[in-house]
Amino acid sequence: MAKERYHHGDLRRALLDAAAEAIAESGPAALSLRDLARRAGVSHAAPTHHFGDKPGLLTALATEGFTQLAAALTETRATTGSFLELGVAYVRYATTHRAHFEVMWRPDLYHADDPALTAARERAGEALYAGVADLPDGQGAAGADVREAGLAAWSLAHGFATLWLSGSLPQSSEEPPDEAARAVLRRLNHGG
Amino acid sequence: MAKERYHHGDLRRALLDAAAEAIAESGPAALSLRDLARRAGVSHAAPTHHFGDKPGLLTALATEGFTQLAAALTETRATTGSFLELGVAYVRYATTHRAHFEVMWRPDLYHADDPALTAARERAGEALYAGVADLPDGQGAAGADVREAGLAAWSLAHGFATLWLSGSLPQSSEEPPDEAARAVLRRLNHGG
């Protein structure tokens, strides 16, 4: 745990944290393994042992992100039971964990076929569609329609989140993003 | 125009085309200026003269993208007059020009303060919101509500497009993306 030791203690965690910080600052494109190693106070080759290569590190980060997102959605569904709040929670996760979120949807940056990653991604997808299926009939959520309703809600929340993260929304600085997202999400049919 | 000449003829265009091709293949992160130079048959330093640096090239590509998107939206609004089709056109542009579209929303990759770029981006934004303002009153498009309605439509189209591009939609291969987008966009209030 202490510094200046040959063994770092938890270098893997330190590198993931440093990566999230660096990506939040300058985006995934500017990420440098050697810079992460410097931040953690280890040699430039140390990250290789834990993640294999750069895509390997981003695979771990994306996996962590999908896991966290699944947990946030499941938690929201359990506490609020609201379809609308599920979308709000999606946007809230994206904006409060922007590094994880940005990497998650860039499969060209990581090993998209990694088993742990695909499993986490599926759990997140299930958490999302479980909330859609909660909708009572008559709100368009019956049978095969669930897929389309879920896709619409997912697209809306995802689009708002990515536009906000890219700085494309003029009102970005004025209002908390999840508040603004709530107003937008309300415009979806069978929301509530 | 012919090959093997000292002057390429239109190297700037050739580099932009090669960049779009390379990005469509492997994503913006894997883009290499030297690879573009090789594809165009020029020396590794030739691109510098036309674009200054790597962000400069991506600035030009993003500017081209915003200009093309503005044209596509304006054209759609003029011919169809449909709010729904405006969203469909947005998705169609994104999926048929994925390299341009992907770069456009990654301001960390280019010079976001470039005058030509900001002008093109504003034109695209105006084309988008002009279509929203076409909506007759009683469909929620009156006054200040236009902003929110436009934001919802934009988010929905943008989210669908980015999810499709990232390969996150299982039905990606089955159906043309703009067709699938139409069904999703219909779920927005005051659409049509």
Place this chain on the structure above:
DNA sequence: TCGATATCTTGTCAATGGAAAGATATGGTG
């Protein structure tokens, strides 16, 4: 014709990702 300029090349450098080989610490087994 001739100089100014645009375009492109060659040469060079620091930084990066990755591989190879070695050093050091940790943990299990007797």
Place this chain on the structure above:
DNA sequence: CACCATATCTTTCCATTGACAAGATATCGA
């Protein structure tokens, strides 16, 4: 406790890249 297999980390090295500087060649205007 002794000992070794293994995990963790370091050092060294190489090819590639983006960027810069200086020079070569082509185009254009006076």
